Amino acid sequence: DAGVTQSPTHLIKTRGQQVTLRCSPISGHKSVSWYQQVLGQGPQFIFQYYEKEERGRGNFPDRFSARQFPNYSSELNVNALLLGDSALYLCASSLVVYSNQPQHFGDGTRLSIL
Amino acid sequence: GESVGLHLPTLSVQEGDNSIINCAYSNSASDYFIWYKQESGKGPQFIIDIRSNMDKRQGQRVTVLLNKTVKHLSLQIAATQPGDSAVYFCAEKDSGAGSYQLTFGKGTKLSVIP
Numbered sequence: 698d699a700g701v702t703q704s705p706t707h708l709i710k711t712r713g714q715q716v717t718l719r720c721s722p723i724s725g726h727k728s729v730s731w732y733q734q735v736l737g738q739g740p741q742f743i744f745q746y747y748e749k750e751e752r753g754r755g756n757f758p759d760r761f762s763a764r765q766f767p768n769y770s771s772e773l774n775v776n777a778l779l780l781g782d783s784a785l786y787l788c789a790s791s792l793v794v795y796s797n798q799p800q801h802f803g804d805g806t807r808l809s810i811l
Numbered sequence: 812g813e814s815v816g817l818h819l820p821t822l823s824v825q826e827g828d829n830s831i832i833n834c835a836y837s838n839s840a841s842d843y844f845i846w847y848k849q850e851s852g853k854g855p856q857f858i859i860d861i862r863s864n865m866d867k868r869q870g871q872r873v874t875v876l877l878n879k880t881v882k883h884l885s886l887q888i889a890a891t892q893p894g895d896s897a898v899y900f901c902a903e904k905d906s907g908a909g910s911y912q913l914t915f916g917k918g919t920k921l922s923v924i925p
Contacts, residue, residue: 701854728911737819739900739915740855753910787854791911797843797862797904800913802854 699724701790701803709809710778718773718806722790728752729771730800731763734785746771747793775808783810819898821920830888834901834916837882842906845913846875846886850897858886858899863906888921896923 702721710716722729728747732740745753746765765771769790775782785807789800824830836844842863847855861868861875861884868875874887884901898920902913 730911730913732913739902739918740913742912742914745910745912753912755912789913797860799845799857799860800911801857802847804852804854 701788701801703786703788703803703806705806706804707807707809709811711811712778712780714778715774715776716778716808718775718786718788718808720771720773720788720790720803722769722771722788723801726790726792726801727769728791728793729765729769730789730791731771731773732787732789732802733757734787734805736784740787743773778810780810782808784808819918819920821922823922823924824891825924826891826893828891830886830891830895830921832886832888832899832919832921834884834886834919835882836884836901836903836914836916838903838905838914839879839882840905840907841903841914843904844875844877844884845902845904846873846884847900847902847915848895848897849900849918855900891921891923893923893925896921 730745731743734740742755744763749765760776763773785805787805789802791800845860846858849855859870872889876885900918901916
């Protein structure tokens with residue numbers, strides 16, 4: 698079975714631009730979460746979506762937004778990019794939203810801001 | 812790919828020995844804990860999990876111990892192999908967060924000496 702898939706794998710943007718990252722969860726998983734991982738640190742929670750609704754949001758500015766589609770795939774959008782947005786963006790999926798089951802991660806999108 | 816292990820605590824272990832990776836967590840409301848393994852250029856890979864009503868759980872070659880009194884989690888890897896070399900993160904889920912948000916620890920880089 699396919700795991701969590703993310704696209705693109707790498708992306709280079711300049712300051713002020715906008716970016717859209719995409720994620721397809723594991724088949725049957727209805728919850729998708731987004732994390733930002735800066736080099737040398739652990740992932741930091743950005744958003745969780747379940748049944749197309751935002752269920753949780755981390756401490757990130759409004760420049761970050763996301764949505765989930767009827768097929769449970771998701772997009773993360775970041776506007777007005779800053780140098781500090783350079784990071785690995787990870788998507789994770791889980792079966793449901795409130796159960797104690799592991800989240801499974803994709804290999805991420807490496808975003809570099811010049 | 813870029814290393815996720817820059818400036819992280821490092822544990823060097825001889826091949827065949829047992830490894831113990833420790834993690835301190837701060838939120839007494841956390842009810843679920845996960846250990847992830849992250850290799851360079853990849854996303855976190857689920858290893859083992861434990862719920863807060865347990866103090867020990869075993870998997871294949873891995874054991875997780877939970878001490879809620881001192882808010883401490885450990886991962887034991889038996890007969891460590893070169894393929895175990897990676898960065899290991901513990902993650903906790905807050906039972907009262909209203910959503911599935913994982914908070915990750917700082918990570919430990921495990922290096923296996925052949």
